[in-house]
Amino acid sequence: MALAMNRDELSQYLKEVFPQVHKDFVVEDLTEDSITMRLVVQDQHLRPGGTVSGPSMFGLADVSVYAMVLARKGRQSLAVTTNSSFDFLRKPEGGADMIAACRLLKLGKTLAVGDVLLYSEGSDLPVARATMTYSLPPAGSAAANFG
Amino acid sequence: MALAMNRDELSQYLKEVFPQVHKDFVVEDLTEDSITMRLVVQDQHLRPGGTVSGPSMFGLADVSVYAMVLARKGRQSLAVTTNSSFDFLRKPEGGADMIAACRLLKLGKTLAVGDVLLYSEGSDLPVARATMTYSLPPAGSAAANFG
Amino acid sequence: MALAMNRDELSQYLKEVFPQVHKDFVVEDLTEDSITMRLVVQDQHLRPGGTVSGPSMFGLADVSVYAMVLARKGRQSLAVTTNSSFDFLRKPEGGADMIAACRLLKLGKTLAVGDVLLYSEGSDLPVARATMTYSLPPAGSAAANFG
């Protein structure tokens, strides 16, 4: 149940593998079965009307669960998302960063499942709820696959 | 944010509207934004192999969110389920009751959303995660509808 | 891409593995990547108000995708449902059988995905849409698992 990477190692690794977007995402907190991540909201994350776009929220939830899996499984992990469900609950604030609070519900041999509540920073009411399932490569495999 | 029914009133009401199955479900705890319910697992809830069946877990999650909405909106509520997502995480114990821990994430004018973790009693690891969305009848309407 | 069981073999096998409920479900049609199944609607499938219950619809969608996987993978398959999403669209007719039209979208090494439209017999408008993901046991494994 131990972490394979701590918060600093995880942040460094995300920087390496997502060079284009690593500045968008910040690891705020990390435990053995939870992670909190921040989306630094910028113009490209907004949609007409000035709220955070659906694809940006999808990206944040997806990265959060992926980072959680990496923190437990280590750098070699080549997990791919196989399923996602999303409930959009309230209008996000366009002028606030978005915070993802993720719980790891399962880390099995071939599947990992995490769920996420998304908040506009400074609000207690979630703007969205998401679940992400990742397919994990078999031990010894060098390649990601979709199961 | 107050409850329209307390735990006893809610239990009594479920007995009236679900005469066939009310003995299957017990309201264990109720707050303004959460409910804990028990499925008293019996033979008809099991599938071959002796674990709790998918339809039984679906029913428990669905009743839990419905009961939460009733507790807040009151007896006249004619909510219908419009969406459900389910992640089955682990094998349930066939010989244990199933406990649903439900959070109310949103109670709007036309939609209510709750999510649920399901546990085999005595275990800390969830066997499933579910979200249910209910469509609420417009104020003054006498009939349930699917939106 | 060939079927491992034809319609008669599949029907016979469902009878063996689901002795309690096999009379509820009829395989109406089977191709290499689709199956049509009928739920013979009886009192136990109804909920107050006389419509088909959510758990009954869940069960029909789940059995349909499972039967499709069996038809392709053969009797030894020990697949378990790991994910489900459901959209309830319209009120089903309580007095009509329910028909599930299932497409197999993916049959991988470890995951199979099928989606389903549910109809009240005699109507062209779907009452629900569902997707089911099954985790398949690794080749040579004797036991079902949740990934």
Next chain:
Amino acid sequence: MALAMNRDELSQYLKEVFPQVHKDFVVEDLTEDSITMRLVVQDQHLRPGGTVSGPSMFGLADVSVYAMVLARKGRQSLAVTTNSSFDFLRKPEGGADMIAACRLLKLGKTLAVGDVLLYSEGSDLPVARATMTYSLPPAGSAAANFG
């Protein structure tokens, strides 16, 4: 059941409301209950490894169902996404456009539901399946809401 906008009117309207991204999306075909849309895949839609990113696929599915609702309800529609489910089935081709084939399953007073198969152009096997639910503003209302 008639369309409120034909394909040209819809394309023109998407150009007005999505000035930043309208060149990414092309309406290929439109009927009363289906739409085919193309994502013109460019660098910003890719993720490391050269395949189309999850957020880009989410965006395409979301725009497709939104465009379908607009085509039926007309320009005044202020629908917002309330729910999404996604199954990622295969690795998309990074060098091919992505095609979304969307069916409108329901267009009610307050909710619309469409499902979508996503393909890399030139392939018959779907890379993903998605469902999107939109909350529609009540007749006479000037504002979008989350229900």
